[in-house]
Amino acid sequence: xxxxxxxxxxxxxxxxxxxxxxxxxxxxxxxxxxxxxxxxxxxxxxxxxxxxxxxxxxxxxxxxxxxxxxxxxxxxxxxxxxxxxxxxxxxxxxxxxxxxxxxxxxxxxxxxxxxxxxxxxxxxxxxxxxxxxxxxxxxxxxxxxxxxxxxxxxxxxxxxxxxxxxxxxxxxxxxxxxxxxxxxxxxxxxxxxxxxxxxxxxxxxxxxxxxxxxxxxxxxxxxxxxxxxxxxxxxxxxxxxxxxxxxxxxxxxxxxxxxxxxxxxxxxxxxxxxxxxxxxxxxxxxxxxxxxxxxxxxxxxxxxxxxxxxxxxxxxxxxxxxxxxxxxxxxxxxxxxxxx
Ligand code: ASN
Numbered sequence: 001x002x003x004x005x006x007x008x009x010x011x012x013x014x015x016x017x018x019x020x021x022x023x024x025x026x027x028x029x030x031x032x033x034x035x036x037x038x039x040x041x042x043x044x045x046x047x048x049x050x051x052x053x054x055x056x057x058x059x060x061x062x063x064x065x066x067x068x069x070x071x072x073x074x075x076x077x078x079x080x081x082x083x084x085x086x087x088x089x090x091x092x093x094x095x096x097x098x099x100x101x102x103x104x105x106x107x108x109x110x111x112x113x114x115x116x117x118x119x120x121x122x123x124x125x126x127x128x129x130x131x132x133x134x135x136x137x138x139x140x141x142x143x144x145x146x147x148x149x150x151x152x153x154x155x156x157x158x159x160x161x162x163x164x165x166x167x168x169x170x171x172x173x174x175x176x177x178x179x180x181x182x183x184x185x186x187x188x189x190x191x192x193x194x195x196x197x198x199x200x201x202x203x204x205x206x207x208x209x210x211x212x213x214x215x216x217x218x219x220x221x222x223x224x225x226x227x228x229x230x231x232x233x234x235x236x237x238x239x240x241x242x243x244x245x246x247x248x249x250x251x252x253x254x255x256x257x258x259x260x261x262x263x264x265x266x267x268x269x270x271x272x273x274x275x276x277x278x279x280x281x282x283x284x285x286x287x288x289x290x291x292x293x294x295x296x297x298x299x300x301x302x303x304x305x306x307x308x309x310x311x312x313x314x315x316x317x318x319x320x321x322x323x324x325x326x327x328x329x330x331x332x333x334x335x336x337x338x339x340x
Contacts, residue, residue: 002044002080002137007071008032009064010054011087011113013125024117026054032085035118036126044137047079057087057113060094062211062313068094069101072109073207081108081136081144083129088113088165088173091151092306095160097211099149099334100314104203108136109149111160115171124171128153131185138189145191146182147198148335157183159197161307161336164277177278178302178338197335210317212238215309219243219275226255233263239312239325240270241305248272248281248299249288261295269316269325273300273308280340298329300337307336 008014008029015024016031029050033039039046049071051064072082086094095111102109112132114125132152138145149160154172162179183191214237218229233240240263244250263270272292274281280302283293293299300308311333315325332339 002139003047003078004044004081004083004133004136005047005049005075005079006083006085006133007068008048008050008054008085009057009060009068009087010051011057011085011091012116013085013112013114013118013129014054015117016119017117026056028054032118036129038126038130039133042130042133044080044133046133049075055087057090057094060087060090062097062213065094065097065101065211066209069098069207069209072098072102073205076107076205079107080139081110083132083136084109084111085129086111086113088115088153092160092164092174092304093310095149095151095163096304096307096336097310097313099161099336100311101208101211102149103206103208104199105149105205106144106147106199108138108144108146110136110146110152110157111150112152115169115173124154127155131155131189134189135183138191143198145193146196148182148196150182155185156181157185159335161334162304164304164306166277175277178280178304179335208314208318211310211313212316213313214316215239215241215312217241217243217309220245220250226259229256229259233259233268238268238316238322240268241300241308241312242270242272242297243275243305244272244281244289245275247279247285247289248274248283248292249286250292252288252291257291257295260292260297264296267322269298269312269322269329271298271300271308271312271329273303273305280338282340296326298326300329301339303337311336
């Protein structure tokens, strides 16, 4: 019989409305289990690890990502898969971070949560939880069907580092426009086998636990001032995620390009991702991105913002040399990027 470890970190799935203030607050896992007697009927053994401090995912941070990676490592061999209950607000960041932290992953890590608490009559939590467990234990020819870090939400399974939260009020909270969904649940659970990654045979899980969160974000808008750009680029960080226009374009004002060039000379790594949610960065396609390419800005291609930030944290922890950080930033490490 398969064994699945459920790790409970918090989020709306396990919240209850305070009778006096009406504010939603996390509750403990036993109360959650009481709301899903169906769990007993699943044909698998379920173990539960509840974090001591149950959080709204807005309080998520890299220290907790390390704790999660450590838990997975410690329980890896005795479990067939993992389901992580997590708030939806920052779920895509945690899923992206873990995808980089867990190299050669051979077992499913399925993140899920819900938009309504599990105790609410119209809750989306039960379907999300039950199917996440089904996916975590799904095997074919004795191999996990989806040995990836994923997000399961509203009948769809997404690659974690390709998804982002795009809707705060619909049950359909996530999207992944630059990569196909990995499975869809309806009358049948249908996997898209050709889109799912598997580790090389014989490769062992490697945990990378040294994330460095020295990352700044430079989001461009017409009229952005020199002082603002200076403050960001001169700040004491090693990596900058620059959110640009269209296919990776920026203003060509001299002061702006000079500041970028100086930051790179100072040893910062700057990655260019687009404010568009669909499509890819193509450095050099337009005059407004040619100089970016020439001065050594990394192309983030079609990476999500969540992936770019967490990949930068991961690479800064792995390499001191900015040239290596830039080189790996532009490579596909965990299926997070389509290099064109
Ligand atoms: N604020 C909640 C959280 O991210 C939102 C949710 O889970 N739907 O923890």
